[in-house]
Amino acid sequence: MDRFENKIALITGSSQGIGAACALRLAKEGCNIILNGHKFDERGEKLIAEIQDMGRKAAFLEADLSKADAATKLITDAVGVFGHLDILVNNAGVEKNASFWEVTEEDYDLIMNTNLKGVFFSIQSFVNYCRKSKIAGTVINMSSVHEEIAFPNFAAYCASKGGLMMLTRNLASELAQFNIRINNVAPGAISTPINDDLLNDKKQLEKVLQNIPLKRMGKPENVAAVVAFLASDDAAYVTGSTYYVDGGLTYHYEEQ
Ligand code: NAI
Incomplete structure (x- = not known):
């Protein structure tokens, strides 16, 4: 059974890694896919060909999601590509390794703007679209175990993913009235x-x-499988949650 027949998904930062795996997994289950990245290159070309070989539609939209206006516009552009949009996977993210006392404002801004601000405004744009079109949209944010556990030398990254945890919890409450789920x-x-x-x-x-x-x-495929579950009607009663795909890392207890 194709869980996503006639559905359209936008997956941000999907030229490689987890985003690319999510695109392929959703397409395998019937979804039409809009890919995104800073630049369209041979990775995007290859993914489009793979998705089309599965009999689905695919397109690539360039956008720098560290900028709020680009994140907002990406949603409008995505709706324009195939006529509607059902699933938003906010996957694009960056991290930088530095001791807390050496983090520059430039790196802080890049991390917070990409991992939190861009996500905030892409969801806002998607919600406005869903409300107007009366679509019960679904949002999945690619967070990290570091929304919950510490990661020394990645303070800004942890702050961004911790913020993403509260954003999702908050929006689950605020958007349920529109039948929009977010996880x-x-x-x-x-x-x-x-x-x-x-x-x-x-x-x-x-x-x-x-x-x-x-x-x-x-x-990446392990993560994509959980994204597919959350995007599907199998997760119809799931909103405001975080699903860990971590081999047990987060709540691991080691006997001394
Ligand atoms: P990756 O670096 O392989 O892929 C991230 C993609 O996002 C890249 O294609 C990159 O070009 C794109 N991207 C970055 N900034 C962007 C921007 N401003 N606008 C548009 N695209 C942008 O990383 P990976 O591992 O696939 O990570 C994906 C997500 O998963 C990220 O949010 C990351 O924080 C999260 N994550 C990854 C983990 C891992 O172990 N790989 C662990 C925990 C979370």
Whole structure:
């Protein structure tokens, strides 16, 4: 059964990594897909071809989601592509490694504007569209285990994802009256380009894996499967929640 027949999803930051896996997973289940990134390149081209090979429609919209007006416009443009929009996956995100006392205003702004401000205004634009068109839209925000647990040297990242947790909880209450559901997915350590440094550092990787009960990194497809659940009617009674895809990392207790 195709859970997303005739549905249209916009997935931000979907040229690679978790976003690309979400696009392919939703398309596999019948969804038409609008991809997004800073720039349309050969990765976007390849994904469009793969999605079209599955018999779905696909398009790519360029937008820099660290800017509120671009985030707002992306929704309007996405609606224009195939005529409507049902699912918004706010996946684009950035992180920077720096001691708290060395974080620059520029890096703080980049992280907060991409991970929180852009998401805030894309949801606002989507909600205005859903209300006007009487569509029961669904929003999934790609958060992180660091909406809940500390990550030394990533203070701005943690603040952005912590903010995303409260944004989702708040909007679940405020948007239920329009039958709009909103949830967070919180990945743990997933093998994507964002983790290239970690994946290339054997010693550090070993340390990270020690902390994960399942003792392995997750795959982007593991995250995409949960996104597909939350986007579907199987999750019709789920809103305001965070779903962890972390191999047990977040609530792990290690006996000393
Ligand atoms: P990635 O770096 O492989 O992909 C992120 C994508 O977002 C890239 O294509 C990038 O170009 C795009 N992007 C970044 N800023 C953008 C902007 N301003 N406008 C448009 N596109 C932009 O990262 P990955 O791992 O796929 O992460 C996706 C999401 O999952 C992020 O929100 C990240 O914080 C979150 N996450 C990832 C984890 C992991 O272990 N990979 C763990 C926890 C959360």
